[in-house]
Amino acid sequence: MRWVVFFSVFVMLFALGCSRQEKVVVSEGQEVTAQQRIAQGKEGVTPGEAVGQGEVSSKEYTPSTQMESQQPSGCELREFPNIHFAFDRYDLNEEAKRILSEIADYMKKCPDVILTIEGHCDERGSNEYNLALGWKRANEAKKFLVTLGIDSSRIITVSYGEERPLCYEHNEECWAKNRRDHFVFCRGQCLK
Numbered sequence: 575m576r577w578v579v580f581f582s583v584f585v586m587l588f589a590l591g592c593s594r595q596e597k598v599v600v601s602e603g604q605e606v607t608a609q610q611r612i613a614q615g616k617e618g619v620t621p622g623e624a625v626g627q628g629e630v631s632s633k634e635y636t637p638s639t640q641m642e643s644q645q646p647s648g649c650e651l652r653e654f655p656n657i658h659f660a661f662d663r664y665d666l667n668e669e670a671k672r673i674l675s676e677i678a679d680y681m682k683k684c685p686d687v688i689l690t691i692e693g694h695c696d697e698r699g700s701n702e703y704n705l706a707l708g709w710k711r712a713n714e715a716k717k718f719l720v721t722l723g724i725d726s727s728r729i730i731t732v733s734y735g736e737e738r739p740l741c742y743e744h745n746e747e748c749w750a751k752n753r754r755d756h757f758v759f760c761r762g763q764c765l766k
C-alpha cells in the first residue's frame with residue numbers, strides 16, 4: 575500500500591514538473607516554448623523576450639553577438655609566441671620582455687580579455703621541483719605585465735611543470751623548447 579501511494583505521488587510530481595514549460599513571447603500574440611524555439615533552429619533570444627512582455631525587438635541576440643558588437647577593433651582573441659627560459663632559471667630575457675610588452679599593449683586595448691600564463695619546464699628534475707619552477711616562470715611574466723599596467727586580476731598563472739612538453743626528444747634543443755611560458759587568452763568565464 576505504501577508503494578502505491580509513494581508511486582502515485584512521484585508520478586504526480588513528475589507530471590507537474592514536466593508539464594510546466596515556460597513560454598516566451600516572440601511576437602505579439604504568439605508564444606512558444608524553449609523546445610519549440612530550438613526545433614525552429616533559433617538559439618538566441620531577442621531583447622525583451624520574456625513571459626508576459628508584449629513588443630519585441632526583431633534583432634537576434636546571443637551573448638557572442640553582443641560581445642562582438644562591444645569589442646574595439648583588433649580585439650579578437652590572439653596568439654602570441656611562447657617565451658623561453660635558460661636551464662633552471664625563471665628570469666626574463668630581452669626577447670621575453672618584448673613579447674610581454676606586446677601582450678600588455680593588446681590587453682590595454684582589449685579590457686575584457688583575460689590571460690592565463692602556463693609555466694612549463696623540461697623533463698630534468700623532480701616533478702615537485704619542476705612544478706615550482708613552472709610556477710615561478712609564470713609569475714615572473716605576470717609581475718612584468720603588472721609593472722606595465724595590467725591589472726593582476728586579469729592574469730591567471732598555472733604551472734604544468736614537465737607534464738605538457740612540446741618536444742619529446744632527450745637533448746638540449748628539445749629541452750630548450752619545453753622551458754617556456756605559454757599564453758592563453760579568453761573572455762568572460764575563463765577557467766581559474
